[in-house]
Each structure stands twice: as structure tokens, then as C-alpha cells.
Amino acid sequence: MSRQDVLVTADWAEKNxxxxxxxxxxxxxxxxxxxxxxxPGAVKINWTTELQDQVRRxxxxxDQFAALxxxxxxxxxDTVVLxxxxxxxxxxxxxxxxxxxxxxxxxxxxxxxxxxxxxxRTLTTETADRPATTYTAQAPDTSIRAFRDEVVAAIGQKxxxxxxxxxxxxxxxxxxxxLPQEQSQRPGxxxxxxxxxxxxxxxxxxxxxxxxDLAKLYGEEGFDGxxxxxxxxxxxxxxxxTWVVLHELLxxxxxxNYDGSxxxxxxxxxxxxxxxxxxxx
Amino acid sequence: MCGAPDQAAKLPxxxxxxxxxxxxxxxxxxxxxxGGAFVRLLDGSGEFTAEVVSSASGAFRFFAAPGTWTxxxxxxxxxxxxxxxxxxxxxxxxxxTVG
Numbered sequence: 001m002s003r004q005d006v007l008v009t010a011d012w013a014e015k016n017x018x019x020x021x022x023x024x025x026x027x028x029x030x031x032x033x034x035x036x037x038x039x040p041g042a043v044k045i046n047w048t049t050e051l052q053d054q055v056r057r058x059x060x061x062x063d064q065f066a067a068l069x070x071x072x073x074x075x076x077x078d079t080v081v082l083x084x085x086x087x088x089x090x091x092x093x094x095x096x097x098x099x100x101x102x103x104x105x106x107x108x109x110x111x112x113x114x115x116x117x118x119x120x121r122t123l124t125t126e127t128a129d130r131p132a133t134t135y136t137a138q139a140p141d142t143s144i145r146a147f148r149d150e151v152v153a154a155i156g157q158k159x160x161x162x163x164x165x166x167x168x169x170x171x172x173x174x175x176x177x178x179l180p181q182e183q184s185q186r187p188g189x190x191x192x193x194x195x196x197x198x199x200x201x202x203x204x205x206x207x208x209x210x211x212x213d214l215a216k217l218y219g220e221e222g223f224d225g226x227x228x229x230x231x232x233x234x235x236x237x238x239x240x241x242t243w244v245v246l247h248e249l250l251x252x253x254x255x256x257n258y259d260g261s262x263x264x265x266x267x268x269x270x271x272x273x274x275x276x277x278x279x280x281x
Numbered sequence: 282m283c284g285a286p287d288q289a290a291k292l293p294x295x296x297x298x299x300x301x302x303x304x305x306x307x308x309x310x311x312x313x314x315x316g317g318a319f320v321r322l323l324d325g326s327g328e329f330t331a332e333v334v335s336s337a338s339g340a341f342r343f344f345a346a347p348g349t350w351t352x353x354x355x356x357x358x359x360x361x362x363x364x365x366x367x368x369x370x371x372x373x374x375x376x377x378t379v380g
Contacts, residue, residue, distance in 0.1 A: 030334070086332065114319055120357045165330050172346060176331050199329035204321070204355065 003211060006248045007110040008081055010119055016081075017041050023074050023130070027051070027084040027094040028113070029237075037123030039083070039116065043072050043130060047090045047237075051097060059259065065101045066137040073130025076104065083109035083116070087199070087206040092240040096257055100145060102138025108244065114206035144247065146230045146256035148264055151190065152271055159229040160193035163242045164262070168234065169195040171275040174266075175234060185266035188273040190232070195277075196221045198238040201245045214245055228254035232261040292342075302346050302367050306375035307339040308354045314339030315379055318356040325349045354379050 008016075016022050017040050024042035026034045034044040045051065050068050053060055060068065074080060080103060084091035091112055098106040109116070117123070146154075154160060167173045171187035189195070200217055201209055209217070223229075229246060231239040236259030247255040258265075265271065292303065304322065308315040316337040322330045325348055335341045335354070347369055353362040354377045361379035 033334075085334065114355075117317065118319070118355060118357050166324070166328065167330070167346065173344075175344075197329065 003249055006107060006244065007208065008107050009110055010115050010121060013039065013081060013083075013109050013116075014121060021077070022079045022081060023072075024081045024083065024109075025072070025074075025094070026113075027082060027090045029084070029086045029090050033085050033113065035125070037125055040122060040124045040126070041128045042083075043128050045072065045094060047093060051094060059097060059100075062101060062137045062140060065097065066135045069103075069135035069137070070133050073133055074135055075133045076136055079105045079107065081107050081109055083112045085113045087114060087202050087241070088112035089198075089237045089241055092244050093237040093259075096144065096240040096243055096259075100140050102141060111203075111205055111207040118205055143254070144243070144256055146232075146258040146260075148258075148260055148268065150256075151230055151232070151258050151260075151265065154228075154230050155191055155272065157227075159224055159227050160190050161223065161229060161231045161239075161242060161246075162189045162193040162195050163198040163231055163233045163238050164189075164195070165197055165199075166195060166277065168262075169193075170277050185263060186273055187266065188275045189262075190265060191272045191274040193232075193274075194222050196223065196242070198233065198241045201242060208245065208249060211249060214250055218246070218250070225252060228256075230256045230258050232258040232265070234262045235259070236261045298371050300370055301344055302370045302373070304343040304345050304350060304352070304365060304367065304373050304375065306341055306352060306363075306365075306377060308335045308341065308356070308361075308377050308379055309339055310356075310358060310378065310380040315354075315356055315358070318354045318379060320377065321353045321355070323351040323353060327351065352377050 024039050025045050026038050026042045027045045027047055031046045082091040082094050095108055162169050169189050174187050231242045233239040239257050243257040246252045308318040316335055318335040320335055320341040321332045322343045324330050333341050347367050349366045351364055356379050359380040361377050363375050363377045365375045367373045
């Protein structure tokens, strides 16, 4: 993977709006953002209702993913360009799911909505309508998804990268600061995890830092490139952002996203938890 | 869950201001509210903590903790920032001017 295979620039996106075979999909944390204006021709995906199972606590399964993309008018051979608000958190989460279910060509719009808006580029409220397709999803690639038991087994064995903010890592707060702190699970982090907040990988305008800067950052923070890695956050979306950095941009081979993340781990009975700023190598 | 709350809305029901440190404010330019600005909350060391988009009335809100914070706003018309020190839980209101 190289950066050109993973990211497209806002300039490229603007030139390719409406190009046959290229589908723009918007995935936002704020699920109403699309309705207030989006890239012309882009289709909305609601991460809460369309990327997650509505009964079990899980992401959508293979058949649900295929049904979703069929309904959105995405073909297997389309180039999918994902973008969204909040520095592409949920677009990265969707990107990881597209990879999990084996979509051939999927990219992220570097900088997402923020860069697009700061550039003053065109947004429209006109809803795009694409004819339905028959999409075939692959069996999930579990080499990029970590589950709780392997996370517990990874303590002291793999790089555990906690990408939440320092205050969430230390146990001072339970959720990002723009959300109410109402969760009841235990605060803290997985013992031995290193805290490299996702935000360190992004520039102020939401674009990813250069490969050189990213490699330097992780090296300085104690990331051991010779070991397998599991990234986690609170619900798996910020860690998708870091998964994109480590696996897709920097090309580390064995990197998994733990989408259960702290809301699962911090609610498990009997697992070890570490408090405070320790754990940084 | 993780859906960003409407930044113009009142505090969520059940918000306990004796326990929660809530940073609210408005983004303005030339005295007029600026909607659609990206407001970043930076901690005492300048480290990024969170980001929201200001409402049509320029409003933003963070659930934080006591301490010193920087509120940095980005908008296509310009950027700006303001410092806020929250000594204790409660509501702390700040105006950030951009341009």
C-alpha cells in the first residue's frame, strides 16, 4: 500500500465528482451533517443504523453489508471514496469495514469534510440517488479485526496502542470531551498499552501527516514495528483512523482494530486495568 | 452513544453541573455569530482533546474537567483562539473571535 492507494486529495475529489465508476460516500459522527450539505453526488451512510447490527452489539455481518451496498448503488468494481466530519473518524471506521468485507478499491478523502469546508468548496443539499446493484461481500478478513480474548492475550506480547486522549487513557474521563461523561464502565487502559492519541496523526485541517512524520511519531512514542499491533479507543472509530495510519499508510503487516474497544474492555469482569499516565514506553 | 450532540441545544437532561465541567461559548467575527467553524479543545499543554462544529448561532460545547484549556476555532474566513481556566465544575462560557 502506498499513500496514493489509500488517500485522495480534495482537488482530485472535486475533479472526479460525477465520474462513472467512482462513488463518494459520506459517513459522519453527526448523522445529520449530510442533510445540511454534502459533496455533489455523494451518498449518505448512517454509521449507527447502517454499519452496526440493530439487535446484537456488533458491526453488520457479511450479508447485511452486501445488502447495504446494493441498496446504496455501489458495485464491486466501483472505486469508493469515503469521507466525513470529525477528521474522518467514522469514514475511517467505514473504510476498515470495506476492507474487512473485501471491497477492491476504497479510498479516504484526505481531510474529509473539514478540509473541504475550510477550502470553501461546493456543498449541496440535493440528495443523490443511485440505482440499486447486486453487491457481493467477501467473508470477513479477521486478520484486521481483534476480539476481546485475543486482546487480553496480547498484554505484554503485542503493541497495544490506545488512541484516546490522555485524560481518557489515564482514567480521568470516560469519553471524548464533546460528549456527556455518562458511561458507567470502569475507567483506565489495558496494562502496557502505549497512549498515542489519534489526533497526533492528523494536521489541524484534518489531513493525515506525512509518512515521514508519522513514522517518526510512532517511533518516538515507543511503537515497536517488529511486533504485531492492536489499536483501540472507546468504540473503535478513532482506532480505525490509527489503523489506517499503521496498516495502510505506514504498511505495518499485522495490525488489528479492536472495535469493541474500551466500552467492551472496561466492562469485562476480571480483566486487568491500569490507571494513570503509566504504560508509556 | 457517539453521535455529536446538537451544539446549539440545551444541556442534556440529567447533566449535573456540580460534577460536570462544561465549557460553552460562541464563535464570532465582527460581533456576528459564525456557524460551521471547527472548534478544537486543547489541553494545558496544547494537546488536542476534542473538536466540534459551531451551530448556526456560533455556539459550541465541551464536557471537560477543571483546568486550563485553549479553544481554537478554524473557519474559511479565518482562525482564532481563546484561553479558559475552569477552577471547578460548572458552566464556563467563552467567546472566540475569528478572522
